[in-house]
């Protein structure tokens with residue numbers, strides 16, 4: 001059994017191929033990254049635990 | 063068109079032999095991984111004495127990220143060079159020579175580590191190397207460990223010379239031709255490796271080995287740490303570049319398409335060559351004794367290093383999409399359904415790539431100088447690199463094995479469904495383990511700790527509980543170990559399987575945009591090497607000078623841990639006694 005299975009229905013050359021699906025996926029990844037960064041803000045600054053920055057801001061009280 | 067083993071039977075044997083060492087290392091490493099997860103989550107108390115944990119952790123780290131990965135990739139590189147130049151190695155003796163050196167080095171270092179499981183050996187006394195894969199001073203290993211490491215690395219250097227030689231001879235016979243892409247990837251990776259290993263060679267040969275032999279009283283820990291990370295960051299790309307190579311060469315082929323762009327692939331490998339090394343200090347953001355300015359430069363270089371990975375994401379996904387559309391896929395997302403998800407090589411690599419995208423996020427957190435403080439040395443960090451080296455690289459290598467083994471043996475893959483289950487199981491297990499490790503790290507749970515529980519203090523989780531995290535980690539680790547076991551079953555089953563005539567040809571489809579579209583300057587390896595060296599000099603001269611200036615070449619002093627010089631003392635005693643009694 002061959003492990004590669006082209007099963008090609010058509011041949012697309014360099015000029016006929018427009019990677020819109022790739023653009024869509026990468027755009028989605030970018031949005032996820034931005035959302036995660038925003039979320040990180042909450043983890044870093046608004047968490048309950050003292051972190052390096054947190055303890056500075058609160059003067060080491062918390 | 064023939065399979066690899068039909069065309070290059072002798073080389074196929076070399077590659078198989080390298081792969082088998084790699085898989086044995088994987089098996090040992092994975093077993094240790096299981097013990098760690100169970101013990102440090104408190105699910106099963108595996109070790110009576112917490113000290114044993116460090117022997118286990120060192121075994122896990124070294125066998126997986128030094129032995130498993132590098133043994134696999136040298137095999138892949140032999141395949142890439144011989145296939146793309148369409149010529150066997152120049153001198154089979156030399157090839158077996160570096161194979162032998164690497165084996166000898168692996169055996170020495172491996173024995174030194176595993177010997178740590180026994181307290182006192184007859185005759186030779188105490189041998190151990192519980193120094194973790196980062197072997198920082200003042201942790202000290204038996205000299206055999208450092209010696210093995212050095213010999214192993216020299217073996218890889220000679221392997222690189224072997225590939226350069228193949229290319230050189232090919233070039234004389236094919237003047238004016240572009241370097242074939244797979245060979246180009248091997249050569250740029252090896253150039254990067256030569257520069258990177260200089261750091262560890264100096265650290266080991268000039269400081270750590272003489273120190274463990276008792277020739278040097280002390281070493282400067284910050285200096286040897288910095289030299290370690292000079293190597294320790296680029297080694298990451300030494301693992302990753304072969305994985306990328308598989309994504310560039312095998313994924314498009316198996317997806318039924320062609321690589322989107324040869325020039326882009328070349329640019330990516332050149333960027334790795336020039337940017338991999340001058341970034342190592344980003345592992346030392348919390349090291350006192352290196353000024354913030356140098357750390358900032360390392361951070362800037364690191365952020366530039368995201369570029370080639372993002373370029374790779376684009377090129378590889380576009381190549382897969384090309385395959386999917388040739389197979390009749392339609393729509394903005396619908397083409398994903400036309401991909402060959404039933405093929406374990408494809409699915410494994412695609413899932414590895416997906417996990418790598420998640421690792422990209424936690425990597426960006428690690429890379430930021432300020433936000434790194436939040437996660438430094440916490441469980442987050444192993445969470446991160448089990449996505450990168452532990453999945454993007456490891457799962458890609460395992461998936462690639464399902465394509466390689468039939469090529470290298472002429473035997474049919476033992477069981478495709480089992481292979482498919484294996485790669486999916488890895489993905490599921492890692493999702494549990496890595497995600498929970500990240501979260502545990504945010505609570506402040508430390509890495510490299512046998513029993514992270516303390517009197518009068520408890521970690522508090524904002525969401526969920528520490529117990530829930532521990533269960534996820536233990537569950538994930540168990541699924542991962544099961545996945546490795548299945549992998550080994552498929553490998554052994556294939557090695558014992560019958561010969562088959564239906565194995566596809568060992569051929570790589572032409573890229574959509576070929577080498578004729580890439581500027582000639584991309585193949586100017588000398589130019590890129592010089593630029594790489596200049597960047598390293600710029601990034602490291604001042605930090606190293608200031609470290610040596612402040613702490614001295616041999617450091618301010620201090621005690622090594624543990625004192626593992628017993629062996630030498632005993633051997634010296636035996637030698638003198640022997641001499642006297644004669």
Ligand code: HEM
Nearest residue numbers: 092095096099123126194195452456509510511539542543
């Ligand atoms: C069976 C699968 C695996 C399991 C269950 C597992 C589990 C673990 C755990 C729990 C730790 C953290 C220990 C601690 O910090 O106290 C760890 C560390 C580590 N793992 Fe894995 N792992 C697995 C596979 C891998 C793979 C495939 C790689 C790389 C190819 C890898 C590389 C590492 C490295 C480099 C460390 C850090 C060692 C150190 O801190 O010195 N692991 N692993």
Ligand SMILES: [Cu+2]
Nearest residue numbers: 295298344345
């Ligand atoms: Cu790094």
